[in-house]
Amino acid sequence: MEKNNICEKCGAELRVDRCGCAVTYTCPNCGWSVATTEWEPIDLDETKYEIRLAEGTPVNKETLSLVSRMTGKNFIDSKKAIEACGVIYVGKARVILEQKDFLAKQGVAFVIEPNFPY
Numbered sequence: 001m002e003k004n005n006i007c008e009k010c011g012a013e014l015r016v017d018r019c020g021c022a023v024t025y026t027c028p029n030c031g032w033s034v035a036t037t038e039w040e041p042i043d044l045d046e047t048k049y050e051i052r053l054a055e056g057t058p059v060n061k062e063t064l065s066l067v068s069r070m071t072g073k074n075f076i077d078s079k080k081a082i083e084a085c086g087v088i089y090v091g092k093a094r095v096i097l098e099q100k101d102f103l104a105k106q107g108v109a110f111v112i113e114p115n116f117p118y
């Protein structure tokens with residue numbers, strides 16, 4: 001679906017707006033737009049994925065506040081979750097993808113189960 005992200009008229013990168021099951025691609029340059037109700041595989045995926053921090057993740061201020069933020073737990077429970085490599089997030093593919101990007105930016109090692117293909 002890569003080609004859908006480039007404007008057919010001028011070649012500029014399209015802006016993607018999601019609204020329910022519809023996806024609208026709009027060109028910020030020339031105004032060309034196309035709407036589609038096609039779901040991407042990631043949106044059809046009903047699997048509940050679990051994110052855990054990788055084994056050996058250090059317990060420090062950064063990881064504690066990260067886990068606390070993702071789980072809503074206090075620092076004591078977050079510490080336990082890190083030490084036990086506990087599940088810190090459960091969700092469907094689309095939100096897991098967001099969390100995955102977020103964690104990757106934090107430079108934290110983590111594991112997604114079952115195998116996350118996106």
Ligand SMILES: [Zn+2]
Nearest residue numbers: 007010027030
């Ligand atoms: Zn355009």
